[in-house]
Amino acid sequence: MTTSFIEALGLCQGPPKICIPLTARDIASLSTQLLRCEALPGDLYELRLDYYSGDIALALQVCRKTTKRPLLCTIRTGSQGGEAIISTDEYAGRVSELIGLYEYFQLIDIELSAGDDIVRELTEAAHNKGLAVVISQHSFTDTPPKQEMIDTLTHMHELGADLPKLAVSPSSPADLFDLMSASWEASSSIGPVITMGMGETGRLSRIAGSLTGSCITFGAGTEPSAPGQLGAAELKNMLDILGRGLIKEITEYE
Numbered sequence: 001m002t003t004s005f006i007e008a009l010g011l012c013q014g015p016p017k018i019c020i021p022l023t024a025r026d027i028a029s030l031s032t033q034l035l036r037c038e039a040l041p042g043d044l045y046e047l048r049l050d051y052y053s054g055d056i057a058l059a060l061q062v063c064r065k066t067t068k069r070p071l072l073c074t075i076r077t078g079s080q081g082g083e084a085i086i087s088t089d090e091y092a093g094r095v096s097e098l099i100g101l102y103e104y105f106q107l108i109d110i111e112l113s114a115g116d117d118i119v120r121e122l123t124e125a126a127h128n129k130g131l132a133v134v135i136s137q138h139s140f141t142d143t144p145p146k147q148e149m150i151d152t153l154t155h156m157h158e159l160g161a162d163l164p165k166l167a168v169s170p171s172s173p174a175d176l177f178d179l180m181s182a183s184w185e186a187s188s189s190i191g192p193v194i195t196m197g198m199g200e201t202g203r204l205s206r207i208a209g210s211l212t213g214s215c216i217t218f219g220a221g222t223e224p225s226a227p228g229q230l231g232a233a234e235l236k237n238m239l240d241i242l243g244r245g246l247i248k249e250i251t252e253y254e
Contacts, residue, residue: 006132006162006192015239016209017043019072020221020232022063023051030059034066037221041236044070046218047105049098050077050084056097060104072134073098074109080138092118102129109165112137112156123160134194135161143168143175143197149182157190163216165194170201180205180212187213206230207238 020042024030030052037045045067052059063071075094076082084091091114099108099122108131110122123133135156144152149166156164164186170176176197183195183205192215197205206217206229217239219232230238 014210015243016207016215016217018219018232018235018239019044019046019216020219021046021048021229022221023048024059025051025053027054027058027062031062031066033221034063037232038067040219040221040232042069042219042221042232044072044107044216046072046074046109048082049073049075050082057101057104060101064104070107071105072107072109073105076109077111077113079113080111080136081140088114088118092122095122096125099125099129099131102126102131105131107132107134107163109134109136111135112152112159116159119159127160132162133160134163134165135159136165136167136194138167138198140169140198143170143179146178146182149179150186153182153186153193153195154190163192163194164190167196167198168202169199170197170205172201176201176204180208183212183214203230207235207242210239210243 018041020037020040022030022033022045024033047059047063049056075084075091075098077091078085095110108126110119110133112119112135119135126133137152153164153166168179170179179195179197183193187193193213194216195205195212195214196202196217209215209217217235218229219235220229221232
């Protein structure tokens with residue numbers, strides 16, 4: 001696996017890192033979003049290429065010239081909550097083409113729903129280019145049982161994910177606590193993960209990564225890219241407050 005970038009970003013240390021999604025539909029909007037988001041607290045960007053309809057290479061070049069923050073590139077399909085209404089074969093082809101532009105970014109998202117064979121092939125291709133891989137799965141209707149969530153994160157790790165990502169939709173505190181517990185147990189055995197509960201009930205999970213082993217949390221810049229997503233500045237304040245409490249608790253315990 002490609003771990004050097006993950007280690008360089010310090011994902012296993014300190015509070016969760018804030019990733020700001022970029023959801024521009026053209027190059028002018030992308031430039032505007034980047035300029036506005038540079039003033040926000042954030043550690044990396046997610047370029048949502050399913051929103052974008054222009055020249056991808058040009059978009060990547062603009063990101064590279066505008067910011068020093070690392071870049072996660074994502075093509076989110078319709079079944080996973082995105083704008084790309086394409087077949088599995090089309091998705092695999094577009095991700096493969098994106099990997100060919102590896103020199104402009106550091107991480108790539110690969111959807112688990114593409115199927116194990118395709119995910120393995122794309123993950124290997126990305127690793128061969130030095131990219132870190134996020135393998136993702138989103139559920140917008142429910143929260144699977146705890147053991148199923150642990151098994152899903154573990155399976156992503158086995159497929160080669162540097163960062164397994166699982167987003168679910170809790171409808172009760174019990175669902176939320178199952179997610180957070182599953183996140184902690186999985187991260188304790190396979191390393192850092194990315195987990196979150198979407199919607200109002202899931203918001204606590206977006207600031208609780210220090211407790212659950214979730215190393216990246218998504219904070220909106222100019223607009224949210226998922227239900228329940230907090231603004232980047234608001235998210236930073238909450239992480240700082242929780243972080244101070246954890247430091248105090250650890251110090252008192254010692």
